Amino acid sequence: MLYLIADYIFFCCSTSRRGYFDSEMIHSRGLNINLNRYFALAPRFLPGTHSVQVKINNRDKGTVAARFGEDGTLCIDNDFIEFAGLMPVPLKKDEECHDIVNDYAQAVVKALPGQEAVELFLPAEALNDLNGDIKSFQRGGIAGSLNYNLFSTRSEYDGSDASLYSQASLEGGLNAASWSLRSRYILTDDNGIKNAESIYTYAEHVFDIMKMTMQLGEINARSYVLSGAPILGVQLTPTRALQSRGSGISISGIARNAQARVEVRQSGLLIYNTLVPAGPFTIEDMPEVRSNVDLEVTVVESDGSTSRFIVPAASVRRSSFSRPRECLFQLVR
Template sequence: MPIFQRELSFRIARRACATCLMAVGLTSKLSAAEVEFNDSFLKMEGAPVDLKYFEKGSAAPPGTYSVDLYLNNVLIKRQEITFSADASGQAKPVLSLGLFKELGLNVGKAQQDGLIAADAKDELPFDVSTQIAGAAVDFDVTNLALQVSIPQAYVQRYSRGYVDPSVWDEGITAFYSDYQANFNRNTNQGTKSDYHNLNLRNGFNIAGWRFRNESALTGGTGTKSEFKSNRTYLERDVRRLKGKFSLGELYTPGEIFDSVRFRGAQIASDLGMLPDNEVGYAPVIRGIAETNATVEVRQNGYVIYSASVPPGAFEFTDIYPSGSNGDLQIKIIEADGRVREYQQSYAYQPVMTRRGNLRYSVTAGEYRSTDQPSPSFTQGTAVYGVTDNLTGYGGALLAQDYRAVNLGAGVNSSIGGISFDVTSSESKTLNGRTNKGH
């Protein structure tokens, strides 16, 4: 090799070694001190740029920015957000509790679990990452997007089948008639026997009121035709109470006491005003996801519910199991492929309802029967979901010389659905004797 080539190779090697030493020294210096940016390398026009916030790890300097707000990777809204420097010098978004409510934070659930103070003000700043385990807020400066991650258990959810009362329709003014006719003729050795029947269901709607009549016309050979009205009543929705008010000839509910025909007034809950998942009963499915996971709920080997959840606790209250029993299998499929499974028992009695749901009725009127006395009476019943697996119910019936009280409960347990109730009654006979029983 020529001499100048050897010298050149030596110089390159020596410079490379010097570069390595400089890198080692720079690494040692960075580990002992904070990063500093030299703004001399920036070509700036106008006012100089303050780089200290980037040195602290901030994505943007303090100020107000119009950003897209995402909750669990779902775009919710666009809004101007103020970024201010905290005690450590990092610029962080200033988010209020009211804003988290708008994004979908279930504040009531968080307060119930003791994560948020009951007297917390909506307008005050709120750090969701320190208040709720698993929650986080990240700012993507490239896309001007603020990513908010909140465990599914604390996200406000609308039940499947939910329809906002503001779009409910009371119907148009109209009259209708529904009929069913039946005619029979039997002939036997020259003798004819006829029978006819006409069932009618008539009604009309006007100004939110609904008039209904159920009647029948029956007759036949050797029998005088007779027209009888079974029920005639007027009713109207009561949206605030999720029920309806009725007046006329009606029947009492039969969940707790025997259903009887009466003439009077009644206000009772209307199941048609409830979302689909609140009509029946099903257990609440709870668990914890370690990553962005998929959760499957199976019954008898069939998938009846599937949902994607963010990291943290999740809670499903809107599943539709089939039948009145059948254990549920829950499978959590993590983002890295890990799978965890567990089982939850499921069995219930017809009187049971979900936690927080209320079914009620209040009746006052006169008992109607063709061959018995018609005393006046007042009756009230209620069914309430106390917990996810416990339903309480009861009622009271007061009439002339008679009263009865009922109290019971329904339980979803590992050994099956169980319900039990006790009715205590007291009556007086015509001769003044008092009878009591349970």
């Protein structure tokens, strides 16, 4: 029965005109006669939850269990927003199916039931660059570590004089409940004179949504003024592993038709391309091949027409040098 339904869907996909099916054949196969009207206008998924491959502006996002409404509309919920890396939208508790087109007039949702896929074409303001790949992180677990470095030297001089020096560098760590504890000590023995020195002892927690790391205890300062200085206190710094490594270069333009293709070239070499919805668009963090060469931008509309404009190399250099500075908070005793 599922095979027959798939056949009907493919039929709809292969024609741009309104199609109808043989009602008597549908009835004889034990299928709902309303399928005739349901698939007549456009290819769509049956109501319910389906495992689909998601693309946003021609970028693969992976496979997710997506829910579709009674009319085949893709239902947006918080889980889908987090999975797809979208900006939060106002969701009402009594709303049965939220359509993202209501939030972004330029948005286009293209259902491809024959391929078990959904393509979304969204404006730049709908994309949440801060979300990154946080959804795929694994949390929890308990782990410990102990690193050590030992050495000892003995020096002998003329006569019976000798000098003995030993050193142990110890670094211990414990991870639990999304917190980590780190401590490092240096132990020395210089001809019987023993000494223990604490390099640092601190607890650390990563706020992955904010992409910030909090450290408290004996820490080394990370600031433009006291970089590397030992302090006792709290500091909040960007988590470099979660920060975007984009170039800081952005281009803006206008697409007349939905699903327009934007191509960016330097010296005739294609360095980037993507799909954008109709209306104004902005592409952030463009890849940069050479900072002294103009960017040639071509907008290829879905009707085959094209428009071109140039982003001067001087603007490219200014953008790459004007990335915002990292924020930093310290509370020191």
